[in-house]
Amino acid sequence: MSAGAGVAARSCGRGLRVARLRGGVRWTVPAVIVAAEYLGLSLLVDLPMAGPAMTLVRPLRMLGPVLFGAAAAGWLIARGESRGGTGAAPLPPLPAWRPWPTLALQAGAYAVTAATAVALLRPGAPPPSPAAMAVFIACAAATGLLALRAAAPLGWLLAALARRWLAPLVALSVGLLAWRAASAAEGLWGALTAVTLHAAGALASAAGAEIQVDPARSVIRASGVRIEIAPICSGVDGIGLVVLFQAVWIALARERIRWERALVLLPLGAAAALAGNVLRVAALTLLAAAGRPDLAFGGFHSKLGWAFFIAIALGSVAIAERSRWLARPADAEGSAAAGVPPGAGAYAAPFVAMLATALVTSMLAGDGLDRLYGLRVAAGAGVLLAVRRRLPVAVLAPALLPIAAGLAVGAAWVALAGGDGTAVSEGLARMGPAERAAWISARVAGACLLVPVVEELAFRGFLLPWLVSPGFRDVPPRAWSWPAALGSSLAFGAIHSQWLLGAAAGLAFAGVRRWRGRLGDAVLAHAVANAAIAAAVLGAGRWGLWGG
Template identity: 40%
Template sequence: MAFDMGDGGMTDTGLDSKRARPEMPKRTHRALLLIALFVAELVLLALAYQFLATIDCSATDAETTCRGLRSLVARALAVFAVAVVLLWARPGLASRFERLARRHPAPGQWTALHLGGVALLLVPLFVAAGADMAPMFGRLLPFWLAGSAAAAVGAILWLAPLPVWRKAAGKDAPVVVGAFAGALVLPDLADLVLPLWWHWPQLTAMTFHAVAGLLELIGAPVYEDAAGYILGAGDFYVHIAHQCSGVEGLALVTGFTLLYAALFRDQIRVPHYWLVILPLGLLLSWALNVLRIAVLIVIGDLVSPDLAVNGFHSYAGWLFFILLALGLMWFVHSTPWLHRTPAERPAPPPLRQDWDAARILPFVAFMLVSTVAAAFFFHPELGYPLKAAVMAGALAWFLPAYRGRDWRPTAPALMVGVAVGAFWIVAAPEDNMDAFVVSQLLTGLSETALILWIVCRVVGTIAFVPLIEELFFRGYILARLDRGGMGWRIVALAVSSALFGLMHGRWWEAALAGLVFGILALWRGRLADAVWAHVAANAVVAALALWRGDWALI
């Protein structure tokens, strides 16, 4: 078995290890990939708790603590966004970090600590099993606290050991500390400006009437109660309170505008920047919030009120506004008119040829599109054609990284995969309400839409999902944790299999399947064996699902 000990990744025989070294260093590149992975984990956790759990902080004995835990999602997103901006804005910081991290790679136990923390954060979902968590908050709190601490500490030290962070910061330490401190308190600052929604009647009226006008423009039957800030279409109404006012977005865009101005103060043309970018950012933030509220109302009226409130409403806030802020920063950086001298731009790395990126980013894309499907479709399964298209696009983008590797199938791998598929079928529960719900939803589709859905579901299940999941769980997580020796291999198999299981509704069967795929990958050091076993297993299950019409079986 061959391993690339520089990044902990399993390689196949015949791997060409010669790669171009762009101006942006590989370790910094890897840091950005890990940040993307952490964001995907965060989205997965938020999605799981939104749809699989019920908790009202006001009904607990520790409301402040409960709300503080909920705010960790927004704080983490802000920290990740600031980290991206810092790596982008400080090439010297990035190069120092790369050089030191290459000399002192992070031990594998920090990867295990981080992944173990993520697993702890998921434990309450299994303990509560869909029940109201408020009465059990005290008993579940240790899992959340320990999981959050382990996931955060493990993530930091997975990127690099503490001495590397301290030495890499160097003269930029005040900027780094200040930027991350600002990111951590950004949700609190946003809360402080929320009263502006009530004390700034012009903004309130402008937002309210803009949403109503947008709904009328698309032909929706609009109900308006301007005095009570109640707006709706059909039988779905919302009270536009300060939490969904968009003031948070205004504060967020302002914060990132200030951060960019501080980091690039020697390059920007001050009058142009402040007279154009800040007003533009505030206008775009306001417009995005208007669009968000209008889409929420349309989803609540035409699709599902529960989906609008628990899905789209929850995920369209901080995540969308942070993406808007980063997009605005990219626009500024790409516009010479806003700079005294052309901004320094490191040569873009050959992302499509990077093996780390090829193992991580398709999974990140899979997680993000799953969140979008859960937010915009009545049932996530109805959004499978969108998921299949994104998976296909992500895999196609990284074809240069996959070429030249040994992907040939072997008879043992295919036989093991068939056995795993048979086990999955035999262990399936007899009464599956989700299967009934999905089948009822599919009967409402037109013939063309149904055929398209079935084709996407089968192709995605057999071809795309096995490759994406194996690249990530066995190709990256398992290989990253395997540092040699029986002890590390047991840890690597246990952690990667447990996380793989938690990704699936039937978690213990999936964990056993992941264990089998992991053993196959380690047996001869061929990731292809795990991929083909997964393909064979899914093909067996998909064939039976197609025959029965039982799509919840997959």
Template identity: 40%
Template sequence: MGRRLAFIATLFALEAVLIVLVFQVLASVECRLTDIEGACRALRGALVRAISLGSGVAVLLWAKPDLRHRFVGASGKVVARRWVWPLLHGIGVLAIFAPLLTVTPATIHDGFARVFAGLLGGGLLAAVAGLLWVMPARAWRDWLRRDGTSILGVCVLALLIPDLAALLAPLWALDPLVEGTFGATAGLLRLIAPAVNVDPGMATIGLDGFAVIVASQCSGIEGFALLTGFLAIYAVIFRDIIRWGRFWLVVWPLGLLLSWALNVVRIAALILIGAHVSPELAVNGFHSFAGWFYFTILALGVIAGVQAVPWLHRDPRPRGSDEGTMREDWAVARILPFIVCMLSGIIVHMAFTAPAVGYPLQAAAIAAALWYVRRPLMAIDWRIDPVALAAGIGVGAVWLITAGPGGDIGIGALSGAALALWIAARVIGTGLLVPVVEEAFFRGYVLTRLDPGTGWGRAGAVAASAGLFAALHGRPVAAGVAGLVFALVMLRQGRLSDAIVAHASANLVIAGAALLSGDWSLI
């Protein structure tokens, strides 16, 4: 896929993740508590369908190289005023979040009509402008006219997956399945915490005052239906490659078994979080997010497994070098670690009342992603430039001077070896890992993709990369200034390593101040 399309696809994915994070975790919306429950549920379903549609089209383009090449070619056509569509798309995304400035998490249901208007209007504008950003309307028409049959078929199936899940659900509502899920969850919890309260008559499992009802819809039924629908789409797309008999007789049952096992783990984790961490986090954060997260991981894992096992293919061929090509691709090296950083941050926020406590897990995930793409990163022209070093130290000093009063980040319960491990992970992650990840993405990818090389175009590219960088930090003004400095440092000699050195030196100055003062809210 062309780099421009890869950038747009990555941006769309990050926007979807951000919307889910804000409206499902940070400011959880319960449709039943609003005055427009039906409209709220319909809008939530629209987001699910959009994600399902994007996944289906992505699988189709992956499976059909000719279709993918024509798509990339059509999207590369030069049109006048192409900048209008990304601008309108950005305005639409901002409109989605703008109503949140007028409400708080506690009052979001009372003023949900304003939030709904922003979500609906902004979402429609962002979607239409995003499609026209990918390619002009005429190119969409020509592409669909030639390949419309297969494309529209997959799109319809993808859009109907949520409905298929609801339609097939009664077929899976078997008492043995519900009872098996209930018993397996209770058994798993007893391995971790002996004092588990189990009431089979009421179908409740509780621990330390927090209990859940394992109803029929909690038995894994929805996961079974969703996985079946997703595998059906995959089987249709790859019908000329996979052996259908082996796929449905082996892969499908194994997928259902894994789906059931992950559902048991999900319910057990929900109870543990509610009992030992936070009931609110369990109900409004983990419960609303974990199901789709587990399904996504499982679906991608099953597809990867099928692709890797020649026994499931009609024409088994030796394993190629796709993995090696991917891990050595420069674009992948700049994008993948950032995606891992974002997703791991969401998971930590989902699993910990005090997200800072889970930072070592996030640092480990980031380190693993960087290790995976280490070859292209090691090929960077690494130098410790004095100007970059001084610029970074200056940014760190300004960050500390403009910092507000410190706050409690929730690590007070850590002591001894646990605290030492957390401090080491925080310093290494903040001072060494994060600068590589963020500079590779914001300066190495975003800036270089937008930069025409001269004049106002370059200034706009610098501003855009700094603006995106600022949007992901708690102090956007200071972060925006830092992003501008890092961009200018990189453009000075044309070396990404200079931006990384500047960012790392800034973060290490801040980490040093946090270590000396004990105020870890600084980072």
């Protein structure tokens, strides 16, 4: 190579690095601004726990894990695609970046949002009305859209979404899984209460605060202030979120890392999330002991956990990306494309439709009974019909093993699962005969006919073979690896309130699929299990089995 060619190559390389840096800054600046504004609002106020506006407040509480999980997954998927390329449609060219006018408007919108939040949600304020909360939500949504507009025009974003809809779809599915994982992780709070409270109390005492710890009531008392840690604001859901985020990164990066070693991130991430929760509880205890209960209970108690989650999840992945111990040797890197394969959309879309609809309808279930369950069935069935031509032809050939496995899973679920079914039974009692019959019919049809197909497509049709090899459609039907089976089963368990039983059921369905290499066998086993559960609900009044 001549000297001139070398200079030109170096110049081209510097130009490429500068372009990538500018592109990263373009998206990072709005993201950092939104995160800072979110945390600022969190320290000022907190959402009410009761009142006439709970129909709107409940969705806001549930959307947090979904949006954080989806954003984190989207970032990981984008990194994977930029590293390996997936053959996806090219994005439209971005216009020149001129963010300052939009950012000025965004700052003004945030000021209005913050002022509205303080007026409505300050300590001692009367419970906000639904109309007032709707105004606050509209202001917050406008603030977020303006931040997004600062990175790129909305028209460009819509065009990019139309060309690369798969990545947002998968990111949304991970966000929904994060929501369910967070809900499942809240069940661990009872087991971790004593450890967390004693550790937080010890830290607060070491800092000079006079406190009393009452683990029986999950309470810390400081300067006459009673601090009760409830599951909804315990921060323990950060364990589920951090582990899920790290698992997604391991799955996406497994062709260029030693994924067996990377599994050590999962227990380390869980431990870091638990430690972060201890620090959070200790910090709010110190604030209360210092005579600032308004700040401690304003938003600090429920939102600082998200800051720890962001720092732990992003920090652990950033460190792992640069770890030589985790990296594969250059000559051993896989040649498969990074990111999510295009064919995954058809497998995931019906599941995402049902889970997203469940998120919306459960927000409106004020009495503990989702009266709009039929919408889940309609959404999943509609999307399934729309993508059916992109899916393999199902083969349902009844056999003893799938039926026996399904009966075993159903029996285990009936014996070990199911909470208090009072909310469901009382909600049904308030319905008229026609509405009650329609709800039960939709529940049975969804559980026994649609859910087995939708969930098996997502978890045993796509996720399991994709974890075996990135080119999941080329994987032999009976291909198997224990990490793939366990990973897909744990993800399956995360969408169930009884996550451990769900993971065990997922492993059983994975084994059934491997038996003859037929996804239809897993669908049959799943349907039989759900039918056994439905029989226990309708025959023995075990309504708690339908509580989720």
